Amino acid sequence: MEKGLESKKFKNGFFSKNKKDTETFYKESSFIRQFKRNRILLLMLMPAVAYFLLFSYLPMTGSIVAFKNYNFRDGIFGSPWVGFDNFEYFFLSGQAWTVTRNTILYNVAFIVINTILQMGLAILISEIGGKFFKKVTQTAMFLPYFISWVVVGMIAYNFLNVEHGTINTLIAKLGGEKINFYGTSWVWPFILIFFSAWKNVGYGTVLYLAAIMGIDTEIYEAAQIDGANIFQRIFKVTIPSLIPTLIILTLLAIGNIFRGDFQMFYQLVGNNGPLFNVTDVIDTFTVRSLLQSGEVGMSAAAGLYQSVFCLITIVFTNFLVKKYDPDYSLF
Numbered sequence: 534m535e536k537g538l539e540s541k542k543f544k545n546g547f548f549s550k551n552k553k554d555t556e557t558f559y560k561e562s563s564f565i566r567q568f569k570r571n572r573i574l575l576l577m578l579m580p581a582v583a584y585f586l587l588f589s590y591l592p593m594t595g596s597i598v599a600f601k602n603y604n605f606r607d608g609i610f611g612s613p614w615v616g617f618d619n620f621e622y623f624f625l626s627g628q629a630w631t632v633t634r635n636t637i638l639y640n641v642a643f644i645v646i647n648t649i650l651q652m653g654l655a656i657l658i659s660e661i662g663g664k665f666f667k668k669v670t671q672t673a674m675f676l677p678y679f680i681s682w683v684v685v686g687m688i689a690y691n692f693l694n695v696e697h698g699t700i701n702t703l704i705a706k707l708g709g710e711k712i713n714f715y716g717t718s719w720v721w722p723f724i725l726i727f728f729s730a731w732k733n734v735g736y737g738t739v740l741y742l743a744a745i746m747g748i749d750t751e752i753y754e755a756a757q758i759d760g761a762n763i764f765q766r767i768f769k770v771t772i773p774s775l776i777p778t779l780i781i782l783t784l785l786a787i788g789n790i791f792r793g794d795f796q797m798f799y800q801l802v803g804n805n806g807p808l809f810n811v812t813d814v815i816d817t818f819t820v821r822s823l824l825q826s827g828e829v830g831m832s833a834a835a836g837l838y839q840s841v842f843c844l845i846t847i848v849f850t851n852f853l854v855k856k857y858d859p860d861y862s863l864f
Contacts, residue, residue: 599834619834628818633791636814636839640790642722643729644783650730651737652779656771658738659745660763671742674735685728686800693724718811721802725812728801729794737782744778745771780854780861788847791815791839815839 568575594609599619601612623629654674658667677685692699693714701711714720748771756766793814802812804821815835823832847863855862 596833596837596840598830599837601830603829603833615830619828619830620838622828622831623835623838628813631810632813632815632818635811636791636793636816639722639725639793639814640786642726643733644786644790646726647730647733647737648779648783650734652741652772652775654734654738655741655745656767658742659771660767671735671739674738676735677732678736680732682732682794682796682800685732685797686803689724689728689801715805716807718808721808721812725797725801729797732797740782741775741778744775748774777861781863784847784850784854784863787850788843790846791842793817795820 598609598612600614600616601609602615602618603609603612607613658670661667661670690698693701695701695711695713695715698714700714704711712720714724752770752774753766756770761769793816795814795816798812798814798817799820802808802817805812816839819832819835819839822828822835851863
């Protein structure tokens with residue numbers, strides 16, 4: 534009798550006395566049904582999946598160059614292994630701590646200052662009446678985001694040049710002494726922070742404006758009926774409603790805290806040796822080392838060191854956010 538039951542066939546599969554086998558069968562059947570039901574959506578997703586596989590995951594195999602004495606004859610996989618020698622060279626060069634410190638401090642400054650400016654401007658624009666004025670203001674702030682860092686570098690040079698720069702020309706006309714900005718290291722943190730804010734604040738402001746537009750207007754009307762003034766509405770309604778957007782954007786920014794904006798630093802500073810102590814970040818150090826020494830392995834080691842710490846930072850930060858409120862975490 535039992536043999537007859539075990540051998541009985543069903544239309545959608547088989548019968549089993551083992552409960553675990555039966556549950557597995559139904560889970561697989563459910564997965565297949567979901568796959569068939571959403572095949573069009575999955576097909577539409579394929580280009581994005583292929584893009585990330587080809588340009589993000591497949592190139593990760595090249596990370597082994599960081600552990601090899603790379604040469605063009607043997608290639609990536611044929612070059613001899615050297616273990617952690619490339620990392621040792623990077624840390625013994627004396628620049629590892631300096632470029633790591635600069636990268637972290639600049640990114641922290643960019644995140645804090647840009648976020649404050651973006652939120653502040655978004656709230657200010659949302660409270661200003663007149664649609665035409667709002668559109669003009671948004672366009673004027675958003676325009677620098679589309680300007681290339683090469684152009685921004687030329688703008689900065691025309692302002693800061695010691696010979697014919699706008700600022701030094703004005704100082705000379707006022708009877709002051711010209712300032713050699715490209716030889717004075719302590720001013721560059723302020724210059725870099727200024728240009729980062731000038732170029733990127735408009736983009737972030739639009740994101741926060743979109744979040745403000747999504748806030749239910751009935752909440753503002755109820756607060757106004759209760760006698761709340763404009764500042765009370767901002768601090769009690771607008772800012773708390775922006776916290777989810779703030780956390781997500783901050784998490785995404787923290788994920789790149791060990792990754793400097795190469796174009797910004799290279800185009801504004803260039804190969805200016807006297808400024809390296811305060812402007813050199815991991816990205817510029819890696820590219821310059823590759824161009825000057827040709828040591829592919831050491832440059833790859835610096836890049837891998839950067840990527841690993843970026844991953845650790847975003848995972849740890851997301852863990853803390855998840856402990857605070859799981860709804861605000863990225864994953």
